[in-house]
Amino acid sequence: MxxxxxxxxxxxxxxxxxxxxxxxxxxxxxxxxxxxxxxxxxxxxxxxxxxxxxxxxxxxxxxxxxxxxxxxxxxxxxxxxxxxxxxxxxxxxxxxxxxxxxxxxxxxxxxxxxxxxxxxxxxxxxxxxWIGMGISPQVPSNNLQEFITYAKANPGKINFGSAGLATITQLYGEIFNIEAGVKMVHVPYKGSAPATNDLLSGQIQVQFDPTTLPHIAAGRLKCFAIASEKRWPGRLDIPTLKEQGYGKMGGxxxxxxxxxxxxxxxxxxxxxxxxxxxxxxxxxxxxxxxxx
Incomplete structure (x- = not known):
């Protein structure tokens, strides 16, 4: 090869x-x-x-x-x-x-x-x-545009967790920063599960990861978008980022x-x-x- x-x-x-x-x-x-x-x-x-x-x-x-x-x-x-x-x-x-x-x-x-x-x-x-854009319930937003507005008004104050440096879960957050024009701070973890635990406890505010989806379905996390090509069957009411004009560089x-x-x-x-x-x-x- x-x-x-x-x-x-x-x-x-x-x-x-x-x-x-x-x-x-x-x-x-x-x-x-x-x-x-x-x-x-x-x-x-x-x-x-x-x-x-x-x-x-x-x-x-x-x-x-x-x-x-x-x-x-x-x-x-x-x-x-x-x-x-x-x-x-x-x-x-x-x-x-x-x-x-x-x-x-x-x-x-x-x-x-x-x-x-x-x-x-x-x-x-x-x-x-599928990649869920899991958001802490403590974030004062009710839809994606409200979240973007809040993030722009609070640059550097929103932390997004990932499974580690140079992982696709970091990549999604960095791409969203660019496309939405916001400045979320990346917090790398040793895996997805530890990041999700901190998201649930409010230590971080956002995570782009499949591990967020069961918690989104259970109502423990907010979710304004699915960062995948298609909607997640577990919550078909949540639109994709692409449907809302973002996520064009995702996969x-x-x-x-x-x-x-x-x-x-x-x-x-x-x-x-x-x-x-x-x-x-x-x-x-x-x-x-x-x-x-």
Whole structure:
């Protein structure tokens, strides 16, 4: 793959070439897995990367006939977990959960201890999330225009939290600053869940993140816009940013699985099929939509 960047396309429809003929590959495909699989989630528990991975891969483990251990190694915007998996033996029993930022964004903004294209191979894309613009009830606004007016009148006094530096959750806030002409202050966290906890307690005022959606649905947070291409089925009354003239530079946040470079292609293919089968099940989709 050289220096070619891993983009969104490999996660949309996975196919692995060259699986014909070689007896060793056929044997690996038929026998694997013979023991527990480990999936490293490079963010703390409770965030969208953690929740979506557990929902889909717990079902994939049933399809494969082996249990999956979920190993949260959060920190440094996913880099700690990624570097750990990069340095593991590519035996088909350790995988990495990845986000949009980890393969498409962060490398352009700061040095990384891994190369997304050189150190990993794509396995599957298992979820795409809506982004809720969660707002603390303490903010004296009742719609998006009122919020923008309030933010303009109070530059530097509104804090927005993110899952970490150079993540898509930071990117959404910075884009909104530019498009709306406001000056919210970025507060990076070690993951989405800790940021949401502070949003609920009023320590920060805004968060662009899927973790806000269940709290929005429950009425614990305000929400004047969904920062995604389409409205969230959980609250179809909330318009998107684009519908209100903003969010033109936004895009979807997705979650996927990578394997260390050198992993047997037959194993990658079998894991990919199991994840795809699990993600297509109606009850799994219902759980994903409910979580955002």
């Amino acid at each position: 050289g220096k070619q960047k891993i983009g969104r396309r490999p996660f949309v429809s996975m196919s692995v070439a060259g699986l014909l003929a070689a007896p060793a590959i056929v044997s690996a495909q038929s026998e694997w897995p013979t023991r527990q699989i480990r999936v490293v989630i490079p963010y703390p528990p409770g965030g969208p990367s953690d929740v979506t991975t557990r929902i889909v891969l717990e079902r994939a483990s049933s399809i494969l006939g082996q249990s999956i251990l979920f190993d949260n190694k959060g920190g440094a915007s996913g880099a700690i977990g990624a570097e750990h998996v990069k340095n593991t033996v590519p035996d088909g029993y350790t995988f990495l959960m990845t986000t949009t930022a980890m393969v498409c964004i962060t490398q352009h903004l700061q040095p990384l201890p891994y190369d997304p294209a050189a150190d990993f191979v794509p396995v599957a894309r298992h979820a795409t999330s 979807d946040a997705w979650y996927g699985i990578l394997a260390p470079r050198g992993t047997n292609p037959a194993i990658v293919n079998k894991m990919s099929r199991a994840i795809g089968e699990a993600a297509a099940m109606p009850d799994i989709n219902e759980k994903l939509v409910a979580s955002g």
